[in-house]
Amino acid sequence: MIKTEVFKVSLADKQSVIIPKLYAEVFYKLKQNRIKVKANFNSKTIEFYAALRREKTGVFRIYFSKTKQKELNLTSTDNLEMQLSEDTTKYGVIPCEEFEAVMLTDYEAYNIFEALTPGKRRSIIYAINRYKSSQTRIE
Numbered sequence: 001m002i003k004t005e006v007f008k009v010s011l012a013d014k015q016s017v018i019i020p021k022l023y024a025e026v027f028y029k030l031k032q033n034r035i036k037v038k039a040n041f042n043s044k045t046i047e048f049y050a051a052l053r054r055e056k057t058g059v060f061r062i063y064f065s066k067t068k069q070k071e072l073n074l075t076s077t078d079n080l081e082m083q084l085s086e087d088t089t090k091y092g093v094i095p096c097e098e099f100e101a102v103m104l105t106d107y108e109a110y111n112i113f114e115a116l117t118p119g120k121r122r123s124i125i126y127a128i129n130r131y132k133s134s135q136t137r138i139e
Contacts, residue, residue, distance in 0.1 A: 001088065002026060003086070004085070005083070007023060007082060009079065009080060009082055010078065010079045014066070014076075015066060016062065017064045019062060021059075024060035028054060028060070032086060034049060034050075035052050035084050035087050036048075036084070036086065036088075037084055038082065039072060039081070040072075040081040040082070041072040041078060041081070044072050044073065046068060046071050050062040050063060091118070091121050092118065093125050095129070096125075096137055098128075099129075099137065102138060
């Protein structure tokens with residue numbers, strides 16, 4: 001599995017981080033634009049999946065939401081540590097158990113879901129994962 005060493009970055013703007021070319025090119029050359037990110041600041045660590053985007057200028061960037069910034073108590077001037085690794089998940093995000101159970105028991109729903117684009121599949125999984133109640137996630 002591909003994994004970078006830990007490196008320091010800061011917010012590039014309100015909701016993104018510029019990834020140093022040295023670390024981003026490893027994934028870009030292998031055509032892996034989905035990555036797993038481990039971010040650490042002041043002894044708090046979060047892990048999430050992100051799209052690695054290469055801009056026309058050659059700069060690599062990932063989206064780093066306000067929610068994730070709040071989880072780390074990060075301000076716009078802080079430096080944080082990151083480590084990137086290969087995304088080995090099927091959908092680019094980890095679905096909840098309820099979602100997996102429904103997909104195993106409802107073949108028609110599974111086929112419809114699999115026919116969607118990868119981005120739409122991820123969006124649906126993110127939306128389902130936001131619900132706190134197990135019953136709501138199933139419905």
